[in-house]
Amino acid sequence: MLSQIEKQIFKSWIGYAVEPRIAKFTGRQIRTTGPRIAVVGNCQAFGVAYSMKLMDPSATVHHYSTIGQSRFADLDLLVRTLQTYDYVFSHDFLSGHLRGPGDSAELRSRLPKVTRLPAITFAAFHPDLIYISDPAQPLHGFIFGPLGPYHSAIAVFAFRAGLTLDETRAMFNENVFTTLGYLNMWDEAASGFLATVQKDCGVDLSTDLMKWARKGVFMYSLVHPMGFVLFDVARRMWEKVGLTPPATDFSYYQIHDLARAEIFPVYPPIAKHFGVQGGYLFKLQNHHLANDVGDFLTLPQYLAACFKTYEKEGAARLGNKRVDGWLADEETKNLLISLARENLRKGLTPVS
Template sequence: MLSQIDRQIIRSWYTHLVEPRLAPFHSKGPRLTGPRIAVIGNCQAFGLAYAMKLLDPSARVSHFSAIAKTLADIKLLAKTLATYDYVFCHEFLHGHVRGGGSAELCELLDKVIMIPSITFSAFHPDLVYLLDETRGHAPTIGPVGPYHSALAVFAFRRGLSVEEAHALFNRNVFEALGYFDVWNDAVNELVETGKRKFDMDLSSEIANWSRRGVFMYSLVHPRPFVLFDLAKKFFAHAGLPTPAPINGDYYAIDDLGRAEIFPIYPPIGEYFGVQGSYTFKLENYHLSSEVGEFVSLPYYLAECYKVYRRCTQAQLSHPRIEAWLADPAAVGRIITLAGENLRKGLLPA
């Protein structure tokens, strides 16, 4: 089966070689006289490409999704991208494109501009990815896709009941685990990574995003206005002309809003002055035919336990959870709080 990159490679060669020859005979929209821009990367790449097109409507902008495995190899991808004037690229590892990742792409094509992707944990300090090292770091898929609650996994690994796991989702547990103390580290990591690896200072952008409230759907899924600001930043970094002012919100497409959304737990939301909930959104890329599904915390936990019973320990491993389990004091504190909350009937809906 062709991946998105495979299809985009075919489309790119058509627009580069065939379409110009057909242009005198038929018109398929306005003639694009601006630069050819390619954006290759993770789940954030489409939103960036869309924003770049909005910033320069005369540009031809193509999106290459380095997520699914391709039939094309890295050399064909590089040859295709060489036809573009600007190539913006997220880091991606071996395993998606045959023959290499972003590092190999940079060796084959010197015009590649590496760009940061946004990872920010302060709004979702309980969210973890479970990557199985015995299967090439394949993600463990649960009821909300690759998104897992560290507390839920800990509770299952430690032998707690679903009801006891439910009792962990309270302010006193979050306080004990430092869930309210993540902001500064999350900001510093994002700023320092941008400076060190990509020669970009994102501090002013983060300040602006913070003023708008919650700017992430999960650790790695930002809201559209974040990607619009990044597109402007990347344009300036690449030396592209300064675009005319435009309201990105007015034209926004919330592509990542169709994917899974991890809730901001109410005590976390209260701490940041925003509305929180325990409502988990499931992935839905077919909004034209159905509205999607949302699940409650009790349902989510019950479904997690069903999944985890079928998993090996390697599929339920994460450094934070291993650290908790290896610390008798931490285990005792968490279990004690679960018992106290359960006795008090503190089981949030």
């Protein structure tokens, strides 16, 4: 089966080299008379590409996904294909997504027209979300649980510390979150995010971040922003390459593409801190909305499913730097365990 990037390469050459000749022969009018734009990258790239198409409906805008691995498309083929575009925007990606060697840095060196596209990462709403790397899969290899690659640091700690499911659920309270610093993440998340985007891409998103914050929660997880965030990123990238974004009511046409993936909840004490509504409802991945409405897990259901995964994998495979640090520090470990048991005695076991 062809990867998305291989399908897009084929589609691009048909549109670039074949369709204009057919149209000239048949007299069919081609609507895409504007610039050719390519957006290469991760799960956020579709939202950026969609936004750019909305900003100029006459443009040809193609999305090239660097998720997964290609069977035959290598960097040479990708470079030749992207040379046919007027503008190319690309997230960073590692060698291994394409056949043979070649990462985003080499793409930029071989194709100077490529503009580096910032990836949005913001932890303040979901400070408990972590990944567990799978050493057997070096390229974005993660151990998957009930919410795909998304895991709760508290749940992993509790399992490895030998706590019961009830004791684990009792950890999902404000006193534990305060102890772990979960309520004071905004400044660090904001400054780190803005500094990284400025350093890597030369773009200032500080005013955009303030606008997003005024709308409330703007992330589905650490790495999945809402559609209006990606629209603002697309607008900034246009400005960077000298294009003029028109006034567009994105809210009327927006697609929340990343809402089809897993959604990590904003825990109520954290949500209260930001003046928004929170909960403990975990949304499962569903990229086939036409066939099924999908499913959700309550906190008890989520934790039970996590423990099943962790029992199957074994504690030795559940390495994570943050959790490792909690377990290695006897004072922190004992404090968290005592809070879990104290909360359980008080009946503080949230459900949803």
